[in-house]
Amino acid sequence: MSKFFPIRLLERRQIAPTVLHLAFVRDDGEALDYTPGQFIQIHFPLADGGTARRSYSCATRHDHRIACGEAVEFVASIVPGGAATALFQGMEIGDCLQASGPLGLFTLKPADANRRYLLIATGTGVASYRSMLPQLDAMIRERGVEVAIVHGARTPAELLFADEFLAMVDKHPGKFRYLPCLSREDLGDAAAFAGAEPAHGHVQDRLADLAPKPGADIAYICGNPNMVDAVVATLKESGLPMKDIRREKYISLK
Template identity: 35%
Template structure:
């Protein structure tokens, strides 16, 4: 795993991918590759009115040897860092420190994986899926994504394309506040983990699945406890990253 370093990044492009989520594409100013493992994050040093503050963001894209990487930032009400990044003009340069983190999955890992993410918590899971699929992995890769409303669903077209191209990819969305026309799953992700995990165990047998969970603490804790205590998943097979 690469040692973290400090480097400058330039904002190349930015797009709103949901009403409260801005996707930002950065590139290292020195042209060096980021060299992260899928699932890792970077610290961005933000020059806020109260002084420089660091905020962590998961790298949403797989390592591809280039100097570019993506993040996706939820605009937190009254959150100085996330609002700064939502307003950051293209071309701006920031200081970054990283890559950091042990919430990783090797792209050639043959284990069946259940990815559970809510909101921008899906970003490191997306990087893991992109990396595994680019390497031609045949391991079952199942993503359970949770959001409030249909408009909050992130990377839907990309995930649906993965499903069409790869029979071992499964994509499930659950909405906690579905509209009347929604025909998919509803409720919190926790409600759907047991059934999906049992199916994945059967699909991936005899190799036991790993579970990767990312998002806000309440959800992460609930899924971790569920997996370890009620579903009997080996604690070494439950990997978590929390944002708060």
């Protein structure tokens, strides 16, 4: 089991109607060995005397090691009545928590020789792909890999880190695509999302447009368990083998 270490709150912002963006710093003077796509666990006491833990994918844009003093970022859904939500909203800047990790294998693999990555997410699951941006930038430049990020949300306000994904579209035209899928509202102000390829519906509905190709594509899927299962089934129908389908399910806990 990973050892516990203290983290201190540096910043808290509400970046969407139901999402907090939190930045902590490790508070024991040590670095954090971290691979983009991994998660950390937060441990905290409950009012009834018990303890709880919650897992959050790191959103920090970094290649690997987070040096001493550098921020560890993640996003957390605001859950009414939720213990973790009450904890984060009640913290003062400078307060500390116990954490452990990083953990998880939802990471880009150096040995991959694919032509394209299909990175599919709903909600806060897209944080993992934000953390991978430096690696993806290097892969595009060094071996010409293509990237398509498909992000499902209800409204434009819930398209987390859209500006950063759109900056990658501008930087790598034809190599990096950003495909928001909105289930409730249209994209609205097109000028704010120039370069995006929006659609109404759910992420699995976009897969036909992407035409997954066995032997050329590797897919990552992160978010709602029902979405993950639906996308896996669709990708398998298109011929992608399970070894090229990598997934992480987010389960909302109060």
